[in-house]
Amino acid sequence: MEELKAYFNGISVLSDSTWDKIVPLFNERRIKRKDYFVREHELAREIAFLKTGVVRAYFTNEEGKEYNKQFFVGSTIIGAYTSLLTGKSNIIAQQALTDCVVYACKYKSLTDLYDTHPDLERFARKIAEHYFLEKEKKEIEIVLLDATERYSIFKNEFPTLEQLIPQLHIASYLGISATQLSRIRKELISQ
Amino acid sequence: MEELKAYFNGISVLSDSTWDKIVPLFNERRIKRKDYFVREHELAREIAFLKTGVVRAYFTNEEGKEYNKQFFVGSTIIGAYTSLLTGKSNIIAQQALTDCVVYACKYKSLTDLYDTHPDLERFARKIAEHYFLEKEKKEIEIVLLDATERYSIFKNEFPTLEQLIPQLHIASYLGISATQLSRIRKELISQ
DNA sequence: TTCATTTCTTTACCTATGTAAAGAGTTTTA
DNA sequence: TAAAACTCTTTACATAGGTAAAGAAATGAA
Numbered sequence: 001m002e003e004l005k006a007y008f009n010g011i012s013v014l015s016d017s018t019w020d021k022i023v024p025l026f027n028e029r030r031i032k033r034k035d036y037f038v039r040e041h042e043l044a045r046e047i048a049f050l051k052t053g054v055v056r057a058y059f060t061n062e063e064g065k066e067y068n069k070q071f072f073v074g075s076t077i078i079g080a081y082t083s084l085l086t087g088k089s090n091i092i093a094q095q096a097l098t099d100c101v102v103y104a105c106k107y108k109s110l111t112d113l114y115d116t117h118p119d120l121e122r123f124a125r126k127i128a129e130h131y132f133l134e135k136e137k138k139e140i141e142i143v144l145l146d147a148t149e150r151y152s153i154f155k156n157e158f159p160t161l162e163q164l165i166p167q168l169h170i171a172s173y174l175g176i177s178a179t180q181l182s183r184i185r186k187e188l189i190s191q
Numbered sequence: 192m193e194e195l196k197a198y199f200n201g202i203s204v205l206s207d208s209t210w211d212k213i214v215p216l217f218n219e220r221r222i223k224r225k226d227y228f229v230r231e232h233e234l235a236r237e238i239a240f241l242k243t244g245v246v247r248a249y250f251t252n253e254e255g256k257e258y259n260k261q262f263f264v265g266s267t268i269i270g271a272y273t274s275l276l277t278g279k280s281n282i283i284a285q286q287a288l289t290d291c292v293v294y295a296c297k298y299k300s301l302t303d304l305y306d307t308h309p310d311l312e313r314f315a316r317k318i319a320e321h322y323f324l325e326k327e328k329k330e331i332e333i334v335l336l337d338a339t340e341r342y343s344i345f346k347n348e349f350p351t352l353e354q355l356i357p358q359l360h361i362a363s364y365l366g367i368s369a370t371q372l373s374r375i376r377k378e379l380i381s382q
Numbered sequence: 383t384t385c386a387t388t389t390c391t392t393t394a395c396c397t398a399t400g401t402a403a404a405g406a407g408t409t410t411t412a
Numbered sequence: 413t414a415a416a417a418c419t420c421t422t423t424a425c426a427t428a429g430g431t432a433a434a435g436a437a438a439t440g441a442a
Contacts, residue, residue, distance in 0.1 A: 128319035135326040
């Protein structure tokens with residue numbers, strides 16, 4: 001649980017009394033490669049701290065094609081944030097790409113503490129602001145940069161991931177086909 | 192100031208004592224068409240409630256090309272959120288596309304109240320969560336839909352805007368050239 | 383270890399969209 | 413109100429990236 005505490009306090013420091021309340025809410029769980037933390041078409045109820053492993057968040061369009069929205073590499077928080085916030089059915093599945101260890105927690109047990117623990121609500125505010133900043137960065141990258149440049153950013157941001165997961169997941173994350181990623185890689189190597 | 196109160200309370204209800212504190216922080220100001228609420232390369236300090244008018248948020252790449260990230264149509268909140276949150280120099284300018292009336296407020300005078308007014312910090316949390324949801328929606332649209340479909344969504348979302356602002360701003364919002372928007376419009380009309 | 387499955391690359395062909403330039407039509411503004 | 417500055421559309425051509433299919437290579441399972 002130390003990694004979780006360090007990660008959380010890095011975002012917004014929580015008081016000892018708040019920690020005493022929330023530590024027991026988190027339970028360790030293992031997720032095997034290819035298993036799901038949260039699926040499509042269900043109500044998300046949990047948030048988790050990803051201690052080790054790699055998770056992808058993706059959505060599937062009507063034709064069944066997948067688009068990888070995000071990769072999570074421990075230590076970080078995972079969970080179907082949009083479904084948790086809106087209470088609507090989830091459209092973005094989160095699947096383990098390697099075996100994972102997480103500390104999972106009912107989201108509602110946390111939000112129930114906001115009234116009595118303003119430091120936890122402050123933490124939630126900072127998390128939301130943080131996610132907003134991440135999204136804005138990605139939005140600008142998608143519109144401003146071509147696939148070759150986004151591939152470079154991906155390699156900087158996730159230096160270990162390229163060896164760990166199939167190319168097709170990386171292509172899907174970059175918003176291009178595996179064919180096109182193959183062309184880009186060929187082009188980069190030839191230089 | 193009634194529109195502001197109604198809009199804010201719609202997001203998260205604020206107590207009377209909090210309203211007494213924050214109402215005097217907002218000052219009415221007029222922004223002429225083509226003038227800026229916030230520019231690139233400056234530190235953002237203000238947030239505002241857009242009472243009437245249309246504002247665009249855009250960024251400019253190294254070659255000087257502009258991309259319209261967002262349109263704001265009153266009543267709504269404007270401000271260079273990313274610069275306010277990070278304290279870094281702003282990269283996304285906000286410019287009036289029509290004459291506007293805003294109630295402006297120093298962002299810091301609001302955040303200074305978080306410690307003593309948890310209902311205001313709750314409001315800030317909900318705003319951040321709301322912005323996150325908006326971005327996620329747009330991210331999915333950009334990746335999943337082609338320009339013709341995004342144009343339909345734009346027309347639904349901003350039914351009045353098409354007559355009010357130049358096509359080139361709409362094209363830039365859709366992430367395409369004015370040439371391509373012209374082709375799409377021609378195609379839609381021919382059906 | 384071998385067979386089946388998955389992954390990666392290549393090829394051929396197609397399409398959406400980009401750029402540049404030019405002309406017609408509209409607004410501004412001096 | 414005349415000239416200047418925008419705006420919109422069209423054309424011609426270029427290109428990034430899509431799809432489908434097939435073979436090679438790598439990985440996983442029996």
